[in-house]
Amino acid sequence: MTDQPREHWDRVYTDKAPSEVSWFQSEPRPSLAALARFDVPHTTPFVDIGGGASNLVDALLANGWSDVSVVDIAASALAAAQVRLGEAASSVQWVVADITRWNPPRRYGVWHDRAVFHFLTEPEQQAAYRRALLAGTAPDALVIIATFAPDGPEKCSGLPVQRHDAASLSAALGSEFALLDDWREEHLTPWGAAQKFSWCVFQRASN
Numbered sequence: 001m002t003d004q005p006r007e008h009w010d011r012v013y014t015d016k017a018p019s020e021v022s023w024f025q026s027e028p029r030p031s032l033a034a035l036a037r038f039d040v041p042h043t044t045p046f047v048d049i050g051g052g053a054s055n056l057v058d059a060l061l062a063n064g065w066s067d068v069s070v071v072d073i074a075a076s077a078l079a080a081a082q083v084r085l086g087e088a089a090s091s092v093q094w095v096v097a098d099i100t101r102w103n104p105p106r107r108y109g110v111w112h113d114r115a116v117f118h119f120l121t122e123p124e125q126q127a128a129y130r131r132a133l134l135a136g137t138a139p140d141a142l143v144i145i146a147t148f149a150p151d152g153p154e155k156c157s158g159l160p161v162q163r164h165d166a167a168s169l170s171a172a173l174g175s176e177f178a179l180l181d182d183w184r185e186e187h188l189t190p191w192g193a194a195q196k197f198s199w200c201v202f203q204r205a206s207n
């Protein structure tokens, strides 16, 4: 991947307030609802891939999650989240990295990705994501991924996306990840446009 995506994303978060982007949610309800379906101890290492300026991290900290990391290609996105969180930002691990080039330093028990994987439209980008996923998840880890659904938008933030359902996402992640559950969600952008999402939860095999 060239540095073009990094520049794109840095500019997005510099030019727009967090609440002006299509993926903004005042509360990260779908992610919290996904987590609530599974009984995961809040001490489990949690990583939000492409977390951007999402307020999921705020909600996790408020709910007692004690080991939270946020990874994003755009330093400007993480800076916006850090300013919003204030002192609480120091209890989060912030990583500026391109997921297709990232070497995770440890293994997480929850891997969460809302609207990032769908930007990886080339097989080699998806393979690189899978390498990071394999290196960055512990045995039995939960992997929660939301992408645009097959009848969702063809672009996000002006970039082409690959839309997924559970079958295509399962195929992309590989046999180490067993599908536990999947469902559809309709996200409303701040200007009221409906976007169809596919949510999938996988569990990594025990060994």
Ligand SMILES: C[S@@+](CC[C@H](N)C(=O)[O-])C[C@H]1O[C@@H](n2cnc3c(N)ncnc32)[C@H](O)[C@@H]1O
Residues within 6 Å of the ligand: 005, 009, 023, 024, 025, 049, 050, 051, 052, 053, 054, 055, 071, 072, 073, 074, 077, 097, 098, 099, 100, 113, 114, 115, 116, 119, 156, 157
């Ligand atoms: C549509 S936004 C979603 C942000 C956040 N997950 C949310 O739900 O609010 C996509 C995010 O992925 C980040 N991103 C895009 N490509 C990336 C990559 N290759 N590696 C890491 N982050 C990436 C962007 O900077 C942006 O924050």
